[in-house]
Amino acid sequence: MTREEKSQVIKDLTAQLTDTSTVYIADIAGLDAGATSNLRRACYKANVKLSVVKNTLLAKAMEATEKDFGDLPSILKGNTSILISETGNAPAKVIKEFRKKSEKPILKGAFIDEAIFVGDEYLEALSNIKSKEEVIGDIIGLLQSPAKNVVSALKSGGGKLAGILKTLSEKEG
Template sequence: MTREEKSQVIDAITTKLTDQNVIYLADISGLNALDTSNLRRACFKANIKLAVVKNTLLEKAMMKSDKDFGELPSVLKGNTSIMLSDTGNAPAKLIKEFRKKSDKPLLKGAYVAEAIYVGDDQLETLVSIKSKEEVIGEIVTILQSPAKNVISALQSGGTKLSGIIKTLSEKE
């Protein structure tokens, strides 16, 4: 690869890193062709972009990016794949699900909305991160609950009140 080609690859990776707020680094080495294909298919279905990158080029792209990747460049050893997503916990859930059948991929680190996670032991923490849609759903549920209580109280009160009025009118 010539210097110019490397520069173009670094620029392309830098653009991807700049555009995404959810970046996972994983080790998928050791997966056979079928498992790798299944992983790529699962990533596609989950709207996760998966690419194998050279560590030196990724490190240079991280340095060139305007984001602070903290300790993440230190995990760039051995085989590294980059997973890009719009949902903070989607790659973690995919990795956890995939590891039910295999011991790979291993999580090297992640950058999620300016937070840095380093090491495979952070997988459970990343799985438990709520997506924007999940948080909005919880807020809507919380806001609907009091309104539903008021409406049901008014509805049940209305039937009681009409029953009382009917009983009183029958007595006369």
């Protein structure tokens, strides 16, 4: 690879790292061509971009961004792939699902919204992180709950003022 090619790869990686808030670093060494193809397909379906990268180029790209990747450059040894996604838990779910059939990929580390995770032991926790949409859905559900209680109380009282007051007083107690 020429210097110009390396420089271009670093620019591209820097742009990708700058534009996303979710980056997973994994080791997929040892997967045969068929398994690698299946992993790429699973990533594509989950809207996760998978790229195999050179450690030195990724380290330089991390350095070139304004983000603090903490200890992540220190784990760039051996075979390295990056998984980039808009959703914080999507790459973890893909890795976890894929590992039901294979020992790889192994999670080396992750950068999610400024938080840094180093080590495969975080895979389970990362796959359980709720996405922004899931959190918004939970909040909307919580906000709708009191309104539903009032409506059901009004309906169950039969429309009579005494029944409504009695039902509401029971709900508060």
